[in-house]
Amino acid sequence: MLMTVVPSDDSITIVHLNGKLDLLGVGDIDLRFQTAIAGSGKPTIVDLSEVDFIASLGIGLFITCAKSLLNHNSKMVVLSPQPLVKEVLNKVKFQEFVPIADNMDAALRLVQKA
Numbered sequence: 001m002l003m004t005v006v007p008s009d010d011s012i013t014i015v016h017l018n019g020k021l022d023l024l025g026v027g028d029i030d031l032r033f034q035t036a037i038a039g040s041g042k043p044t045i046v047d048l049s050e051v052d053f054i055a056s057l058g059i060g061l062f063i064t065c066a067k068s069l070l071n072h073n074s075k076m077v078v079l080s081p082q083p084l085v086k087e088v089l090n091k092v093k094f095q096e097f098v099p100i101a102d103n104m105d106a107a108l109r110l111v112q113k114a
Helices: 023-037 056-070 083-091 104-111
Strands: 002-006 013-021 044-054 076-079
Touching: 002 023, 013 023, 013 056, 023 044, 023 056, 044 056, 044 083, 044 104, 056 076, 076 104
Parallel strands: 013 044, 044 076
Antiparallel strands: 002 013
8 A cells, every 4th residue: 555645735634545445555554644644633635546445444544534633623535436445435324424525626625614
């Protein structure tokens, strides 16, 4: 699993993930992901356009970080999940906790509605 924190202005964090969010993938990014997102306390967009699998561990990581952001009056938005990943997220009603956006403009609007 590859994780890149995309340079942006200081008011938002954008994280791009690439690979599988399975046991090994979550293990690869867990601490860095939490530090980049929950540690910053800033509104966050997580780009899943290159993630082709998500397990319950990945969903749990996202929900944990999203809850931490809520404590800072910020929110997390997931951007452009691939169809199979989006299907899994929909089945577990993920959008009740974290909004999903299909494009960057929508993600920016959603993340700023904290």
